[in-house]
Amino acid sequence: MIRRGAAARRRTSKYGNEFERNKENMKLGMINSAWEQHGIDLLSGLERTKEIGFDCVDIFQDPLDPGADERITAIRAKCDEIELPIISVVGVSVGLIDFNPSVQEFHLARCKNYLDMAVELGAKNYLLVIGEYIWQKEVIPPEEQWKWGVEHLKTLGEYAAERGLEIVLELEPFDMALVNNLSEMGRFLTDVDVPAVKANIDISHMLLSDSKPEELASLRGRAGHVHISDCDGKVHGDFPPGDGVVDFPPYLQAIKELEFDGAISLELEYSPEPEKIVEWVTKAYDATDKLMREIDLRD
Numbered sequence: 001m002i003r004r005g006a007a008a009r010r011r012t013s014k015y016g017n018e019f020e021r022n023k024e025n026m027k028l029g030m031i032n033s034a035w036e037q038h039g040i041d042l043l044s045g046l047e048r049t050k051e052i053g054f055d056c057v058d059i060f061q062d063p064l065d066p067g068a069d070e071r072i073t074a075i076r077a078k079c080d081e082i083e084l085p086i087i088s089v090v091g092v093s094v095g096l097i098d099f100n101p102s103v104q105e106f107h108l109a110r111c112k113n114y115l116d117m118a119v120e121l122g123a124k125n126y127l128l129v130i131g132e133y134i135w136q137k138e139v140i141p142p143e144e145q146w147k148w149g150v151e152h153l154k155t156l157g158e159y160a161a162e163r164g165l166e167i168v169l170e171l172e173p174f175d176m177a178l179v180n181n182l183s184e185m186g187r188f189l190t191d192v193d194v195p196a197v198k199a200n201i202d203i204s205h206m207l208l209s210d211s212k213p214e215e216l217a218s219l220r221g222r223a224g225h226v227h228i229s230d231c232d233g234k235v236h237g238d239f240p241p242g243d244g245v246v247d248f249p250p251y252l253q254a255i256k257e258l259e260f261d262g263a264i265s266l267e268l269e270y271s272p273e274p275e276k277i278v279e280w281v282t283k284a285y286d287a288t289d290k291l292m293r294e295i296d297l298r299d
Contacts (some may be wrong), residue, residue, distance in 0.1 A: 026297050027055035027263040029087055034268040038277035043078050050082045052285050058088040058265045063113040076121050087263045088225055089118045092129040096152045097145040111156050118165055125166040125224055127200050131178025149178055150191045157194030168200040168224040173208035182211040186218050198224035203251045204231040213250040226264040228288055238270045240284035248291050256297050
């Protein structure tokens, strides 16, 4: 288990300042879990990511999994070798708003382990899904779970800031989710009031939550990362852009106007033909690259 002291800072590498040098454009990345879910091993997946042309990668790895330290070391070594920057580590921690204080404390410590892992990997942020579901909505008042979420994100945001990191929160477009539209995201960030805690903009989630592109202006100065995938307009889909109903240019233009330093990462976890995952990812890369270049979001 990787744990760092309070003085730990984000590790840098030979490409570690690339994002700071190119603020006028965004990078194109992907979440690495698409590979392993379809039978391609961890390191081969990273190599495929680089070969296809991605600028960076998001890492889906639980720091408390058995063998995590060895996997984290291997990830960092491979990414250094092939010059593939890690921008984000991704985790789900709905236990932060569980009704049991002991469960909350466990997940608070677990989130700190994610942040320590982000330091070790040289990442820029920790993408956190908090309160994907509110299980006991009829038993526990949602305002109580909101309060717990705010309190814990204040703590984690300060912990992240001490390490030169950001936490970016995911909007989940479900009725029972804690933060399920842009208005709620803005309210949550205001209540947390820690600059290191920002929003992840998930474009298909915005569509599914009936959030319009012009509403993104409310996140100026408070956005840190972007996820992109397509959907059928009814359920979470993770399709390559162009395979669903999302009208991407208005959303991407609104993201461009926010003028923040970050990356757009493809989320591709449910290929209908696992044996064709390389073609699926390549198709998604080509479509997203084209969309970004059309509005000057990528060199």
